[in-house]
Amino acid sequence: MKKGLIFLFSLMLLTSCGDYNKILKSTDYEMKYEYAKKYYDEGKYTRAYTILEDILPVFRGTSRAEEALYLIAQSYYGAKDYETAGQYFTTYYTSYPRGEFSELARYFTGYGYYLDSPDPRLDQAGTYKAINEFQLFLDYYPKSDKAEEAQKILFELQDKLAEKELLSTRLYYNLGDYLGNNYESAVITADNALKEYPYTKYKEEFHILILRSRYEEATRSVEEKREERLREVIDEYYTYLNEFPEGKHLKEAKKIYESASKKIND
Numbered sequence: 001m002k003k004g005l006i007f008l009f010s011l012m013l014l015t016s017c018g019d020y021n022k023i024l025k026s027t028d029y030e031m032k033y034e035y036a037k038k039y040y041d042e043g044k045y046t047r048a049y050t051i052l053e054d055i056l057p058v059f060r061g062t063s064r065a066e067e068a069l070y071l072i073a074q075s076y077y078g079a080k081d082y083e084t085a086g087q088y089f090t091t092y093y094t095s096y097p098r099g100e101f102s103e104l105a106r107y108f109t110g111y112g113y114y115l116d117s118p119d120p121r122l123d124q125a126g127t128y129k130a131i132n133e134f135q136l137f138l139d140y141y142p143k144s145d146k147a148e149e150a151q152k153i154l155f156e157l158q159d160k161l162a163e164k165e166l167l168s169t170r171l172y173y174n175l176g177d178y179l180g181n182n183y184e185s186a187v188i189t190a191d192n193a194l195k196e197y198p199y200t201k202y203k204e205e206f207h208i209l210i211l212r213s214r215y216e217e218a219t220r221s222v223e224e225k226r227e228e229r230l231r232e233v234i235d236e237y238y239t240y241l242n243e244f245p246e247g248k249h250l251k252e253a254k255k256i257y258e259s260a261s262k263k264i265n266d
Contacts, residue, residue, distance in 0.1 A: 020047060023035050023051065024050070024051065024054070029055045029058050029059070032051050032054070032055050033051075033052075033055060033059075033064060033068065035051060036048050036051040036052045036055070036068075036071065037071065039051070040071055040074070040075055040078070043078065045075040045076070045078040045079040046075075046079055048071065048075040048078075049071075049072050049075035049076055049079070052068050052071055052072045052075065053072060055068065056068050056069060056072065066092075066095075066096050066099055066100065066101075067100075067101075069088065069091065069092050069095065069096075070089075070092050070099075070100075070101040070104075070105060072088050073085050073088035073089040073091075073092055073105065073108070074108070076088060077089075077108055077112055080115075082112030082113060082115055082116040083112075083116065085108070085109075085112045086109045086112050086113055086129070086133075089105040089106070089108055089109040089112070090105075090109055092105045093105040093106050093109075103137075103140075103141050103144060103146075106133065106136060106137045106140060106141070107137055107141075107144075107146050107150065109133045109137075110130050110133030110134040110136075110137055110150065110153070111130075111153070113126055113127075113129045113130035113133060114130040114134075114153055114157060116130075117130055117157065117160065120160050120161075120163040120164040120167060121164070121167060124160070124161055124164060127157050127160055127161060128161075130153075130157055131154060131157050131158065131161075134150045134151075134153060134154045134157070135154065137150050138150055138151065138154070155199070158197055158200065159197070159200055159201055159202070161196075161197065162193055162196075162197040162200035162201075162202050163202060165189060165190070165192070165193035165196075165197075166190075166193065166202050166205055166206065166209075168189050169186050169189045169190045169193070169206065169209050170186075170209065172185040172186035172189060172213075173186040173209055173212060173213050173216075176216065177220060181217065183213040183214070183216050183217035183220075184213075184217060186209060186210070186213040187210050187213050187214060187217075190206040190207075190209050190210045190213075191210065193206055194206050194207075203243070204240075204243070204244050204247050204248065204249065207236075207239065207240045207243060207244070208240065208247075208249040208252065208253065210236055211233065211236045211237060211240055211253055211256055212256070214229065214232050214233045214236050215233045215256045215259070215260060217229055218230045218232070218233050218260065218263075219263070226263075227264055230260045230263055230264050231264065233256065233257070233260040234257060234260055234261060234264075237253055237254075237256065237257040237260070240253050241253065
């Protein structure tokens with residue numbers, strides 16, 4: 001009985017593959033288009049975009065071309081090939097700026113790159129592409145029902161870039177004075193990140209790292225630079241205190257302040 005079921009399933013599969021191959025070879029483009037949409041609806045995205053890419057040149061200049069191009073993009077998106085999907089979505093909204101699917105094409109371009117956005121420790125080229133697409137989407141469709149979600153994702157992506165800078169800041173701080181003054185590099189990296197991402201959720205972490213770095217740099221400084229740098233520590237403490245009067249690093253910040261003040265007065 002089990003062997004019979006396996007045979008039947010295999011026969012159905014072969015028949016299905018045979019039908020698909022016949023469709024690919026057919027010159028009946030309307031039939032191929034209908035089958036492509038059928039495959040798309042069934043979630044058979046590879047079959048859908050293979051057929052659609054084959055017939056798109058035939059449809060150019062016709063009413064079918066616009067929808068076919070959009071369906072190719074959506075098929076690649078459904079197959080989780082977000083890079084290729086983004087290229088087709090971009091081709092769509094560039095070719096049909098007022099097209100029926102132009103708003104969705106712009107949105108899904110950004111969303112695909114967002115889904116493909118890598119870990120903060122890796123190269124963030126994809127994240128920058130997603131940010132650019134969502135910014136363009138909001139410029140073109142500020143009143144879209146997807147605008148709020150796009151804005152939320154935009155902040156999330158910017159926080160990912162900020163996190164990458166935070167990892168660099170921590171690395172510089174942990175390296176300390178190994179092969180040079182890495183504390184100064186930590187301060188510069190954190191300062192630049194705060195200018196670039198002023199609303200990041202990592203804001204307090206950047207500030208406490210600046211305070212720690214300035215203190216470590218000051219205590220290791222030569223005599224003629226020590227007092228000036230200790231005063232920078234105190235200035236940074238008040239910056240932290242003003243920004244985060246109930247911050248989670250408040251006790252540590254106060255301890256650093258008290259130590260710096262004592263060293264100035266010694």
